[in-house]
Amino acid sequence: MSVSSILNIAKNAVYAFQTSLQVTGHNVANVSTKGYSKKEAVLTEATPIPTSIGLLGDGVRVKGIIRYYDKYLEDMIAGKRTSLEEARVKQTYLSRIESLINEDSSGLSQALTDFFNSFHEMSLDPLSLAARTQVLLKGESLAGKIRYLYENLKDLQAEIDRNVGLEVEDATRILKSIAELNVKIFEGGLSGSEAGDYMDQRTELLKELSGKLKVQAFEDSEGRLTILTEKGRVLVDGGTYLPLVTVMDSETGYSKVGWKDLTGTVVDVTSEISKGKIKAFLELRDSALPDFVADLDLFGQGLVESVNAIHKSGYNMNGGTDVLFFVQPAGGYAKQIDVEACIKGDVRNIAHTSDPEEEGGNDICLSLANLGTSTIPALGSSFVDYLANLSSKIGGTLRAAKDTFTFEEETMGILEKQRESVSGVSIDEEMANLIKFQYAYQAAARLFTVADELLKSLLEAV
Numbered sequence: 001m002s003v004s005s006i007l008n009i010a011k012n013a014v015y016a017f018q019t020s021l022q023v024t025g026h027n028v029a030n031v032s033t034k035g036y037s038k039k040e041a042v043l044t045e046a047t048p049i050p051t052s053i054g055l056l057g058d059g060v061r062v063k064g065i066i067r068y069y070d071k072y073l074e075d076m077i078a079g080k081r082t083s084l085e086e087a088r089v090k091q092t093y094l095s096r097i098e099s100l101i102n103e104d105s106s107g108l109s110q111a112l113t114d115f116f117n118s119f120h121e122m123s124l125d126p127l128s129l130a131a132r133t134q135v136l137l138k139g140e141s142l143a144g145k146i147r148y149l150y151e152n153l154k155d156l157q158a159e160i161d162r163n164v165g166l167e168v169e170d171a172t173r174i175l176k177s178i179a180e181l182n183v184k185i186f187e188g189g190l191s192g193s194e195a196g197d198y199m200d201q202r203t204e205l206l207k208e209l210s211g212k213l214k215v216q217a218f219e220d221s222e223g224r225l226t227i228l229t230e231k232g233r234v235l236v237d238g239g240t241y242l243p244l245v246t247v248m249d250s251e252t253g254y255s256k257v258g259w260k261d262l263t264g265t266v267v268d269v270t271s272e273i274s275k276g277k278i279k280a281f282l283e284l285r286d287s288a289l290p291d292f293v294a295d296l297d298l299f300g301q302g303l304v305e306s307v308n309a310i311h312k313s314g315y316n317m318n319g320g321t322d323v324l325f326f327v328q329p330a331g332g333y334a335k336q337i338d339v340e341a342c343i344k345g346d347v348r349n350i351a352h353t354s355d356p357e358e359e360g361g362n363d364i365c366l367s368l369a370n371l372g373t374s375t376i377p378a379l380g381s382s383f384v385d386y387l388a389n390l391s392s393k394i395g396g397t398l399r400a401a402k403d404t405f406t407f408e409e410e411t412m413g414i415l416e417k418q419r420e421s422v423s424g425v426s427i428d429e430e431m432a433n434l435i436k437f438q439y440a441y442q443a444a445a446r447l448f449t450v451a452d453e454l455l456k457s458l459l460e461a462v
Contacts, residue, residue: 003454005049009059010447016043016060017441023065024433027425035204037423038068039196067196068423071219074203077415078210078217082276084412085211087405089280093160094398097292100152101394108149109387111142116372122352123365127317132347136339139325143337146300150334153293160285161254165246167212167278168257172243174209175227178202179241182224186238195223213276231272233259244269254285288397293334295390300333302378302386306371314351314364321356323349 020041030036044063048055118138122131181202188195202225206217209227215235216228227236234242245266246255257273258266273279304326311325325343329336343349353361372383379386 005056005058006447006450006454009046009057010444012046012059012061013444013447014441016041016062017437017444019062019065020437021434021441024430024437028427028430028434031425031427031430035200035207036425037196037200037203038425040066040068042066065196067199069199069203070419070422073415073419073422074207075217077412077419078207079214080408080412080415081207081211082214084405084408085277086275086280087401087408089277090284090401091398091405093156093280093284094288094394094401096156097153097289098391098394098398100149100156101292102391108142108145109384111138111145112383112387113372114138115142116369119365120369122350123362123369126352126360126362126365129347132350135350136343136347139339140344142303143326143339146296146303146334146337150293150296150300153289153296157285157289157293160281160289164255164257164278164281164285167281168244168246168255171209171212171278172241172245174205174212175235175241175243178205178209178225178227179236179239181205182236183239185223199223211277213273213278229259229269229272230274231269233267233269233272235259257282292390292394295393296334297332298379299383299386299390300337302376303383304328304333304337305378306376307368310364310367310371311351314354315356316351317348318346319356320349321351323351325350 020043023039023041027038042063042065043060046058046061049058115135115138118131118135122128122135125131181198185195185198185202188198206215206225206227209215214230216230216232218226218228220226224238225236226234226238228234235244236242242262243260245258245260247258247266247268248254249256256268256270257278259269260266270282273282305328308324308326308328312322315321316323323342324340327336327338327340340349351364353359354363355361375382376386381389
């Protein structure tokens with residue numbers, strides 16, 4: 001073996017161990033980086049050199065840099081991310097709905113009790129303007145609380161609709177980023193460079209996308225990722241992405257989810273989204289909240305119609321009859337409930353007796369007071385029981401959502417631990433590698449000194 005061969009071995013060894021040190025340092029630097037997969041420089045024996053005495057070793061070469069990655073496990077995590085994020089959104093917003101309904105329904109129950117009690121107080125002195133004023137005030141307070149709860153639920157519905165738009169916009173951003181990474185990974189493969197970090201970034205983006213909606217992902221032989229919707233619509237193909245967009249529904253005023261094809265045509269895919277954050281927002285906006293609004297509307301309708309039915313059958317201090325206490329809307333009771341203007345203008349228009357000849361009669365007052373504890377046919381229960389059932393309904397829905405979220409979170413935790421055991425960086429292991437490669441590097445560098453001394457000896461001998 002010549003001195004030049006020793007120098008060549010030293011050069012390749014220094015490069016190999018320098019690369020190993022760099023990869024190890026990169027691992028240490030990214031120990032807390034989300035989605036990072038451990039890398040390792042793979043060293044291999046160089047091709048031996050034929051000599052007159054046989055094959056002599058020619059040192060070491062860097063074969064490549066491998067990425068510790070379990071595709072099956074990563075696919076499971078991405079799929080679990082879909083159900084976890086859906087459960088997270090449902091738990092969060094159902095908790096807010098419960099807070100609204102419980103807070104306002106407790107105030108609503110008290111306002112309801114105060115309203116019917118005011119009729120009882122009025123029955124003690126039907127001609128008292130002070131007692132009548134209390135009936136008006138309690139009626140306005142009750143109507144106001146119903147409208148306030150309705151407005152809060154509608155505001156939350158509008159907020160959720162905005163979130164649909166934000167999630168769709170963010171999903172398109174992710175699709176664009178994945179397409180760009182596909183190009184970088186493909187180009188890296190052509191040039192022979194390693195693309196492990198790009199793949200880590202893309203895997204993390206795919207998980208983020210999976211949290212928003214269920215997708216299918218396939219990697220080709222050149223490392224490019226193709227992403228499809230659950231129904232097979234192309235979202236990413238190589239360096240091309242087809243965006244998701246929102247389109248306003250002319251009937252509801254809320255956003256629908258669209259998919260824009262290569263011709264620019266937008267296809268409504270709202271009904272095709274079956275899982276993920278976007279699905280959770282759509283379900284809350286289009287199903288859960290409308291159900292609670294409908295329950296509140298039915299409560300308002302039962303209140304308006306039952307009170308008005310008794311009130312209009314009686315006579316007031318002005319001798320009038322057939323007067324409504326609450327405004328009778330064509331629909332949207334919870335939104336429009338209010339005390340009639342004629343009663344706001346003159347409390348003497350509040351009915352108190354069914355006998356026009358009995359000036360101080362109070363049977364209408366008593367009938368209205370007793371209405372508070374009566375079963376209302378439209379509701380199937382009393383007003384107070386109906387509100388209690390409404391709170392119980394949201395409570396049961398929330399408990400189920402919390403149980404689902406807890407299960408999904410625990411399952412995700414197990415999968416993440418498994419991923420950490422495969423792809424995670426161990427500081428202890430990396431520190432041991434640093435020491436090993438440091439000494440190996442120093443030994444390889446020492447070869448240069450040895451080769452230099454040999455070369456000097458040869459020159460001196462000439």
